[in-house]
Amino acid sequence: MFGLDNKDTRMLLVVAVLTLCAPFILNPFPTDSAMAQFNAGYPDLMQRFVIFGIFAIGFNILFGLTGYLSFGHAAFLGVGSYSAVWMFKLLSMNVIPAILLAVVISGLFALLIGFVSLRRSGIYFSILTLAFAQMSFNLAYSVLTPITNGETGLQLTLDDPRILGVSATADGSIPVTSLFGLEMRSTFEMVVGPWAFQFNAGYYLAAFILLAAFYLSIRIFRSPFGMMLRAVKSNQQRMNYTGLNTKPYTLAAFVISGMYAGLAGGLMASMDPLAGAERMQWTASGEVVLMTILGGAGTLIGPVLGAGFIKYFENIFSKINDNVLHGWFSFMPDGLENFVVFVIHPFIGKGWHLTLGILFMLVVVFLPGGLVEGGQRIAKWVKGRKNKDDATPATKTPAE
Amino acid sequence: MDAILLQILNGLDKGSAYALIALGLTLIFGTLGVVNFAHGALFMIGAFCAVTVQRLLSLSYEVVDESQKDFLGNPLKVKTPYVESWFGPEMGGAIIDWAVPIAILFAIPIMVCVGYVMERGLIKHFYKREHADQILVTFGLAIVLQEVIKYFYGANPIQTPSPEALSGVANVGALLGMDIVYPVWRIVYFFFSVVIIGAIFSFLQFTTFGMVVRAGMADRETVGLLGINIDRRFTIMFGIAAAVAGLAGVMYTPINSPNYHMGMDFLVLSFVVVVVGGMGSLPGAVLAGFLLGILESFASMNEIKSIIPGIDQIIIYVVAIIILLTRPRGLMGRKGVMEE
Numbered sequence: 001m002f003g004l005d006n007k008d009t010r011m012l013l014v015v016a017v018l019t020l021c022a023p024f025i026l027n028p029f030p031t032d033s034a035m036a037q038f039n040a041g042y043p044d045l046m047q048r049f050v051i052f053g054i055f056a057i058g059f060n061i062l063f064g065l066t067g068y069l070s071f072g073h074a075a076f077l078g079v080g081s082y083s084a085v086w087m088f089k090l091l092s093m094n095v096i097p098a099i100l101l102a103v104v105i106s107g108l109f110a111l112l113i114g115f116v117s118l119r120r121s122g123i124y125f126s127i128l129t130l131a132f133a134q135m136s137f138n139l140a141y142s143v144l145t146p147i148t149n150g151e152t153g154l155q156l157t158l159d160d161p162r163i164l165g166v167s168a169t170a171d172g173s174i175p176v177t178s179l180f181g182l183e184m185r186s187t188f189e190m191v192v193g194p195w196a197f198q199f200n201a202g203y204y205l206a207a208f209i210l211l212a213a214f215y216l217s218i219r220i221f222r223s224p225f226g227m228m229l230r231a232v233k234s235n236q237q238r239m240n241y242t243g244l245n246t247k248p249y250t251l252a253a254f255v256i257s258g259m260y261a262g263l264a265g266g267l268m269a270s271m272d273p274l275a276g277a278e279r280m281q282w283t284a285s286g287e288v289v290l291m292t293i294l295g296g297a298g299t300l301i302g303p304v305l306g307a308g309f310i311k312y313f314e315n316i317f318s319k320i321n322d323n324v325l326h327g328w329f330s331f332m333p334d335g336l337e338n339f340v341v342f343v344i345h346p347f348i349g350k351g352w353h354l355t356l357g358i359l360f361m362l363v364v365v366f367l368p369g370g371l372v373e374g375g376q377r378i379a380k381w382v383k384g385r386k387n388k389d390d391a392t393p394a395t396k397t398p399a400e
Numbered sequence: 401m402d403a404i405l406l407q408i409l410n411g412l413d414k415g416s417a418y419a420l421i422a423l424g425l426t427l428i429f430g431t432l433g434v435v436n437f438a439h440g441a442l443f444m445i446g447a448f449c450a451v452t453v454q455r456l457l458s459l460s461y462e463v464v465d466e467s468q469k470d471f472l473g474n475p476l477k478v479k480t481p482y483v484e485s486w487f488g489p490e491m492g493g494a495i496i497d498w499a500v501p502i503a504i505l506f507a508i509p510i511m512v513c514v515g516y517v518m519e520r521g522l523i524k525h526f527y528k529r530e531h532a533d534q535i536l537v538t539f540g541l542a543i544v545l546q547e548v549i550k551y552f553y554g555a556n557p558i559q560t561p562s563p564e565a566l567s568g569v570a571n572v573g574a575l576l577g578m579d580i581v582y583p584v585w586r587i588v589y590f591f592f593s594v595v596i597i598g599a600i601f602s603f604l605q606f607t608t609f610g611m612v613v614r615a616g617m618a619d620r621e622t623v624g625l626l627g628i629n630i631d632r633r634f635t636i637m638f639g640i641a642a643a644v645a646g647l648a649g650v651m652y653t654p655i656n657s658p659n660y661h662m663g664m665d666f667l668v669l670s671f672v673v674v675v676v677g678g679m680g681s682l683p684g685a686v687l688a689g690f691l692l693g694i695l696e697s698f699a700s701m702n703e704i705k706s707i708i709p710g711i712d713q714i715i716i717y718v719v720a721i722i723i724l725l726t727r728p729r730g731l732m733g734r735k736g737v738m739e740e
Contacts, residue, residue, distance in 0.1 A: 069532045119725060123435055123531050127675045128724055131717040134668060138717075143710030282668055286539065293536055346551050354551065357543030364537045365525065 008218050011301060015214055019207040022046055023197045030194030037319055043187055043200035045315050049308045050203070050210040051267050056291040056303030057210075057217050058260020062253050063289075064298035065226060067233035071126045071285050072113070072133025076106040076258040078140065078280030080265025082147070085154045085275045092164035093175045095184065095205070095270040102266025103259050110258020114251050121236065133282055140277035153276030177270050179205060184271055202271045209267065210304075213260060218300055220256070229253050261288075290356070294363055296370030305371050313352055320348045402578050407697045409572070413586040413655065415693020416593035420648035421670040422677060422685035423597060424641035430617045430680040431634045434523050435531050437538035440667025441545040442642045445514060446507050446649025447658035448549055451558050453503035457483055457496050498563045500654055507650045508643050515642025519635050542663065550660040562588075562654035585654050592651050596644060597686055603640075604682075613637055617680075672720045678733025688731055692716050 004012065018025065027041030040046070059073050080102035087098035117128040140148040148154055158168045162175075169175050177184045184202035191197075220226050228249050231239055239246050269275055278284070287310070295306025325341045325348070332340065347355045367373050421443055428436045460481040468476040484492030495502065522541065526534045561567060562585040570584045604610035616623045616630040623630045649658070656662065673692055677684030698704060700712035711718075723730060 067532065069535065116721065116725065120728070123535070123679070124675060124724055124728075126535065127671055128721060130668060131672060131720050135714045135717040138713035139710055142713050283664065289536070289539075351547060351551055354544060354547035357540050357547060361522075361537055361540035361544065364533060364540060365522075368533065 052307035055264035058257040062257035065229035072129035074284035075133035076261035077265040080262030081275035084266040084269035099266040106262020107259040114254035296372030411694030411697035415690035419689025422673040426685040427641040440663030442645040444663030446646025449507040450503040454499035511643040511646030512639040515639035519638040557657035557659040560653035678730030684732030
């Protein structure tokens with residue numbers, strides 16, 4: 001289907017089902033139960049899942065295929081956000097032009113940075129991208145304040161000169177972002193017994209864009225272009241010796257992944273029309289690296305998994321507090337209960353970054369392929385056991 | 401003229417911190433060939449050694465003093481640090497006052513141990529893997545260390561004053577007949593870093609151990625073939641590099657109150673410094689550290705900012721980009737080290 005082989009079609013369908021049914025899947029616990037706080041099916045978090053999924057897919061096209069580790073990808077996300085917000089301020093509250101502009105501007109920005117940075121490789125490339133990103137971050141904070149509104153961040157105001165649209169609604173508030181009249185924030189709530197499922201317009205827009213982005217990334221992975229990028233990763237020198245200029249390929253990969261980041265930034269601004277410089281900081285770039293590696297760099301589904309995983313933990317894991325833990329371990333004797341809670345305490349709540357750091361290190365050390373490799377190993381192990389079970393009687397039968 | 405000298409001085413203290421961290425990074429890179437993203441965290445741990453020592457020294461007990469009454473007529477509780485009760489109020493007070501310099505003595509063994517454990521426990525397993533993997537695992541380690549510190553010391557910056565005698569300002573321009581007033585502690589910091597850098601260089605240059613290490617940096621395999629356990633020496637060098645970063649952190653606390661993310665803040669800049677100086681070149685790291693520190697402080701002069709607005713924020717990165725693109729090996733990079 002769509003020019004994909006069976007396996008890829010199946011994967012695309014799985015991702016499609018997962019994203020489109022996310023409001024159900026992420027909301028397994030009834031709203032009044034004690035586990036309700038583990039529900040992730042609220043619009044804000046679901047939007048973040050898919051937006052960071054797009055960001056990570058884009059990053060993976062560069063890092064996973066070519067092996068160039070960029071530590072400055074958040075700059076493109078920031079640029080995308082800024083341009084989208086400017087589009088809302090100047091043109092209209094429709095999200096389509098904003099997202100398009102975000103993609104185009106960040107693509108141009110990536111072309112510029114990539115052209116310079118890709119003259120070097122390895123650690124030097126990482127440092128160059130890091131330097132460029134930090135430069136954009138510092139500039140956004142200081143000199144570019146007229147464009148970026150400095151520390152406060154760029155926001156919509158009541159006197160924006162909007163060409164197609166009004167600067168303020170009839171009741172004097174700032175208009176909201178919409179897709180041809182469909183408000184991004186509008187949410188349809190479906191109550192089934194004790195469950196409440198929320199279907200958010202913004203989320204579904206982002207989800208469809210994620211599917212498109214995912215499809216495109218499958219096509220890139222399976223194309224001759226993707227093959228070329230993989231060749232660059234495995235041995236660039238040999239590619240050069242055969243007389244091939246690898247620069248256009250790596251640059252194209254860089255620009256594509258920059259555009260993905262811009263797309264994510266534009267979507268982020270579409271859901272919530274503000275943009276701040278902190279989105280460009282290098283720790284934000286580090287986050288997308290974490291997502292990609294954790295999920296599995298160079299695999300198709302890995303980055304999406306990684307992004308979902310990290311965002312879920314960031315929002316849900318950090319909400320667990322001591323009271324919840326006491327609730328969980330209340331079956332234990334008091335002293336033991338307090339001790340267990342005391343031991344777990346540093347890793348939850350505000351300390352979830354510690355858990356993330358440890359998890360990340362474990363993944364880099366033991367599972368270089370990330371969660372995807374972990375899944376594959378488990379699958380292989382299960383299959384191996386099954387085969388063994390099948391094989392043993394088979395060998396026995398003739399003996400009897 | 402005064403303004404220029406003042407800017408050079410301003411640049412020197414930041415430059416000293418850059419130079420010390422970059423020196424440690426280069427030592428690790430030059431010996432073990434590992435790109436250590438956790439080096440900023442080592443700097444931070446050093447700074448928190450100073451905080452800990454200061455807290456330990458000012459541990460105190462409460463005594464109810466019947467002779468003094470508060471305004472309600474209740475007996476006053478008087479806190480006396482243990483140190484004061486052991487060494488007498490004057491000596492004890494001086495010890496608490498000099499907590500930061502005293503912390504150096506504690507920081508050296510602690511940092512060497514931390515470095516040793518880090519190398520043997522984690523980084524050893526990453527020699528054969530790609531630089532990207534090394535960056536990633538040390539980046540993860542940096543996050544972990546940072547969060548551990550945050551857990552124990554909280555997220556707010558902790559004031560760590562310098563000794564009373566060194567906390568004022570001095571008129572350093574008096575000798576030259578100029579009027580340049582400058583904080584004493586920053587001058588101390590500069591001289592301290594010069595001493596440390598000098599010590600590291602002479603250690604490498606004039607001792608047998610240093611000679612073996614230099615030989616190992618040049619050709620690890622051959623040194624190994626000569627029957628020298630070079631890995632062991634490199635591990636010790638990792639400890640020393642950690643100690644250098646830690647000392648830079650200890651002495652930096654009075655200049656900037658330590659907080660848990662100071663390591664990350666310095667890390668990016670010190671990597672830029674290392675790359676500008678040339679990967680694997682010790683003099684390059686030191687030179688680039690001071691150079692970038694001074695350039696940064698010049699760029700923050702109002703006269704220059706009025707010509708190119710915002711230059712103070714980006715000067716280091718601009719310089720780094722220009723140097724990386726024009727001199728692939730950095731300022732003083734060695735031939736054959738990380739050339740692509």
